[in-house]
Amino acid sequence: MTRKCASGAMLLLALLWAGIAHAESGAGNAVATEQSAARLVTAVTGAGDLKALPAGLEITLKSGWKTYWRSPGDAGFPPELKFDGSENVAAAELQYPTPHRFELFGLQTFGYKDQVVYPIAVTPERPGEAVKLRAHLRYLVCEQVCIPYDADLALDIPAGPPGPSDQAPLVNRFQAMVPGDGRSAGLQLTNVRVEAGNKLVAEAVSDGQNFSDPDLLVEGPASLLFGKPDVSLSDNDRHATLTVPIEPSTDTSQTAGNLTLTLTDGERGLEAKVNLPSLAPAALLSNAAAAPVAPEASPLLLILGIALLGGLILNVMPCVLPVLVLKLTSVLQHGGGEGGQVRLSFLATAAGIVSAFLALAASLVGLKLAGHEIGWGIQFQQPVFLGVLATICLVFAANLWGLFQVPLPALAGDLALAADRRAGQHKMRGAFLTGVFATVLATPCSAPFVGTAIGFALSRGTTEIFAIFLAMSVGLALPYLAVAAAPHLAVMLPRPGRWMVWLRKMLGVSMAATALWLGWVLAGQLGILRATPADQAQGEAVHWQVFDPAAIPDLVASGKVVFVDVTADWCLTCKANKTLVIDRPPVSASLNRADVVPMVADWTRPDPAISRYLAHFNRYGIPLNVVYGPKAPEGIVLPELLTSDAVEQAIRQATGG
Secondary structure: OHHHHHHHHHHHHHHHHHHHHHHOOOEOOOEEOOOEEEEEEEOEOOOOOOOOEEEEEEEEEOOOOEEEEEEEEOOOOOOEEEOOOOEOOOEEEEOOOOOEEEEEOOEEEEEEEOEEEEEEEEEOOOOOOOEEEEEEEEEEEEOOOEEEEEEEEEEEEOOOOOOEOOOHHHHHHHHHOOOEOOOOOOEEEEEEEEEOOOEEEEEEEEOOOOOOOEEEEEEOOOOEEEOOOEEEEEOOOOEEEEEEEEEEOOOOOOOOOEEEEEEEEOOEEEEEEEEOHHHOHHHHHHHHHHOOOOOOHHHHHHHHHHHHHHHHHHHHOHHHHHHHHHHHHHHHOOOOOOHHHHHHHHHHHHHHHHHHHHHHHHHHHHHHHOOOOOOOOHHHHOHHHHHHHHHHHHHHHHHHOOOOOOOOOOHHHHHHOOOOOOHHHHHHHHHHHHHHHHHHHHOOOOOOOHHHHHHHHHOOOHHHHHHHHHHHHHHHHHHHHHHHHOOHHHHOOOOOOHHHHHHHHHHHHHHHHHHHHHHHHHHHHOOOOOOOHHHHHHOOOOOOEEOOHHHHHHHHHOOOEEEEEEEOOOOHHHHHHHHHHHOOOOHHHHHOOOOEEEEEEEOOOOOHHHHHHHHHOOOOOOOEEEEEEOOEEEEEEOOOOOOHHHHHHHHHHHHOO
16 A cells, blocks of 8 residues: 555656646656656756756755765765767756755765755757757665665757746756855855864855854865864854864875865855865874873873773673683793792783783874774774784694694794793793783773773874873783782692693683684685675574664654664674673563664774764774664663663663653
8 A cells, every 4th residue: 555655656746747847948857756856957948059058957855855965975975967868968067056964973964955956057069059958867865764766867958049948047046056256145265274283264254144054064185084163153143263173084095185165154155175285184183293282180090090990801801711811821831930930921921911002002093193094903804914813823722732832922932032042031022922912812802991991092192092001001911910919829829730731722722712713703804704684684683774873863753762783793792792681681672672773883894984983972992882762862872891781771761761
């Protein structure tokens, strides 16, 4: 019944438009869908001897639907017109009227709602003769979902006097909305500059009428992201200062500072091109770092304490089982040994942890300065890193099984120590590398307090990043420092014997399991073992939908609850949350309710949209779980370690129950 009604509505709309096209001059055939209708229109009844004929592409949209500008923003694509098959057409230039900004959870898109006419300047090959436009249109309309459409459009402009057609007022209205130098719109851009290294400031004045809703759309190099401006009005709302935040993106293919600025105020618009060479991402961030805003001491000290506690908790997270293997093996090797030697060994391991964290901080700062995406554990998105780490784990497992003897984990140190066989130095280097390797294996984990500390650090400057990573490394190294402070705890253990041979074999199994897990993640990234969405949905306890942030507001407005799970194959904390909480009753039953929409965002491989979503919540690592609902449209962020009570309470709070 619904399909019949929809088909009937489409037929009625098409017939209505067809009738209008015959009754009105200057309109071509209309192609209607359930959400939109498209046709070509012209402002003249004849070609005359005009060298440029005023025409347009009209798209009418159902309430709630939108289509896109030439730069659609974080999603969408602009209309594409191909005039193959047209007659007496030398060129046809599509123009764009002043767009509107649509903002959803930090994602910016630009386009039109209700109705838009894209003006087309048609240049005839032979002025004075009839023109036949034949166009293939591809365009996108979006509401809760996005639907691409194709349409074949036609419009004939006969030879004869170029009198105004019935479509002339419509075409002329939208032609006037195409941004120019601003004079006809009463707008003037008076100053453009960069402040604090990461803000674009534009000043504009309005003649004849006050500013009502000014906005600034910035098109620039792919290496930079431009946010929504902060608008300040003065001089009785005749002067506007628009401050646009600038951030580096993950695309560094373009670094020039050539910008196209589009100033809008309702239907009025102004377009200007400027060149700001200092907007290259490296210069942008180095300028910002040169004069940082000093954070308040008390929040920084609080975050340092949180980072220390988060590093300590990392020791007991599910992803650190291999780390515990290394620790236990190290302790067993000191059974019945000398207290001084034990102290030095554990201090060396702690130094390895601290050094690895500082090296990681330096790498993240370098990537940030270069404009790359940064986050906690993102190295696990790289197949080469996974392959190398899986190989190292297999080598360690073979060593623990006695297939060959390499002092764990001094494999990397053997080459460097070929000329130096002194046992004491060899053990110290092995202990140091134990700390380095422990840190590497701990990075795919998140834990209580870790997400808060990482988010604060990566959103700040170089000093804060190093300070917070140092505090976290001390937290992770605290067990080693504790043994170094009381070495008699390790010395009291029995000397290695036959019992240790069996224990080493068991520890080797856990290390081999880690290698297999890394291999499984690698195979998934390479597409070898990765299931299709249909196969994945078939075996899931929860009926997941693919992450679509643009659909969340409409789902919430319709009374739905949305549960977002940002996860990855390499995130063991995510897997633990899923196995122990999400896939078990009562949470699985709640997520499968008709009024709940569970969405999964897979960050196994790099995804800029997911990265932006994480950054919206000041998160640079996963897991991240957010619950939306009619009573929580901005979302309720859940703790890194989920519990059934926490999820159920958030769902009740989001529904108002």
